[in-house]
Amino acid sequence: MKLRVSHFTHYAYSEPVSFSPHLIYLRPRETPQQRLHTFSLNISPTAKVYPIRDAHDNTLSWAHFPEAARELMIHAAFEVESLVSNPFDFILETAAIRFPFTYRPADHFALAPYLAPPFAETRTALSRWLDEHFANRPTETVPMITALNQLIFATLRYQRREEHGIQPSAVTLQLGSGSCRDFAVLLAEFCRMLGIAARFVSGYLYAPPDDDQRSYGAMHAWTEVFLPGAGWRALDPTHGIFCHDAFIPVAHAAEAESVNPIQGRLYSPHPVSAQLETTVLVEPIN
Numbered sequence: 001m002k003l004r005v006s007h008f009t010h011y012a013y014s015e016p017v018s019f020s021p022h023l024i025y026l027r028p029r030e031t032p033q034q035r036l037h038t039f040s041l042n043i044s045p046t047a048k049v050y051p052i053r054d055a056h057d058n059t060l061s062w063a064h065f066p067e068a069a070r071e072l073m074i075h076a077a078f079e080v081e082s083l084v085s086n087p088f089d090f091i092l093e094t095a096a097i098r099f100p101f102t103y104r105p106a107d108h109f110a111l112a113p114y115l116a117p118p119f120a121e122t123r124t125a126l127s128r129w130l131d132e133h134f135a136n137r138p139t140e141t142v143p144m145i146t147a148l149n150q151l152i153f154a155t156l157r158y159q160r161r162e163e164h165g166i167q168p169s170a171v172t173l174q175l176g177s178g179s180c181r182d183f184a185v186l187l188a189e190f191c192r193m194l195g196i197a198a199r200f201v202s203g204y205l206y207a208p209p210d211d212d213q214r215s216y217g218a219m220h221a222w223t224e225v226f227l228p229g230a231g232w233r234a235l236d237p238t239h240g241i242f243c244h245d246a247f248i249p250v251a252h253a254a255e256a257e258s259v260n261p262i263q264g265r266l267y268s269p270h271p272v273s274a275q276l277e278t279t280v281l282v283e284p285i286n
Contacts, residue, residue: 001245002037002081002285003206007219007278009262011072014273019065019072022264025202025251026076027051027059032083034249039078045069056199058251058259074262079285080248087242092141093229099141100195103228111226113254114197118169118189125170126193145225145235146242148190152183153240160218166256181221183237185256188223197226200256201234204248206282217280219261224252248282 007026030036043049047063054060095101103111117123134151138144157177161167169186172178178186184200191198205220222236222243234243251259266272 001085001206002079003204003246003248004079004283004285005077005204005248006281007076007204007261008280009072009074010277012275012277013070013072013266013268015268016068016070017266017268017272018068020265020267022047022063022065022262024061024063024074024076024263025058025259025261026074027061027250028078028080028203029058029249029251034083035081037079037081040076042073042075042077044071044073054251056251056253056259058253060251063264082245082248084243084245084247087234087244088142090227090230090233092227096141096228098139099137099144101141101228103197103226107226107228111197114188114199114226115192115195116254117192122168122170122189123193125173126190129173130190130193141227145191145196149187149223149235149237149242150240152187152190152237156183156186158183158238179221180236180238181256184221184223187235187237191223191225199224199232199252199254200259201249201252202256202259202261203250204280204282205236206246206248206284208246218278219250219280220247221256222247224249 026041027039028034028036041061043063045065045067047065050062052060052062133155134148138147156172159177159179161179166185167178167182169189172182172186188198188200201222201224203220222234224232224234226232234247236243253259
């Protein structure tokens, strides 16, 4: 599937402010499963932009602002082609077909950040929830992960949250609701507790007119798990499915907030008010 994306962010301040260097995670990944055909990043006020690779091998733009301004506008536009028409087109290593399985020592070492379990208090809350809702688990790896992903979708209520940050997983379970990023973190923490390497993914999703529109007008988030023989495989607990060619991954990390799309600070000698406007449009290219 070929998709065109326009992502416009506009900050307006009551008076001129100075800006720290900003990290901008808006350029899609380029992999054998995803081809980036065009990409443009326009920033106002004028900034010196350095494209770099971060510790997780994501591409980010490091923007430096020499002057103060009353507005900050960032517009990313690109055309991308996804080749993941069948998300189940993989073959697991024999040793990983049944669950639980063990990673090879070299893989375990490389995957260490994605295997780190949540803190003890969170583990307790997650374990109790699994014991109550997921006691009879499939004994094969892919059915087990599929069932866990669908369980989050079927059991918890989606709720778009405009406030900044990730909702703690224990709170998501307590409230019975969360946003896409909350569900992505929850699934990753469940998987890590079960011994499966998992990471948070930020990106976009094309939602056709008959979709539930859970991702319309905003970025989306999901989870990737590492399966021996299959590599990183993406699941979306917000919809209870494996990710297909309508998903556009941009950045991944062990810690979700480290790949927020726009990161930076402003400076002013006294308080200023601010307004934020964001527009995201994802549409197919015929």
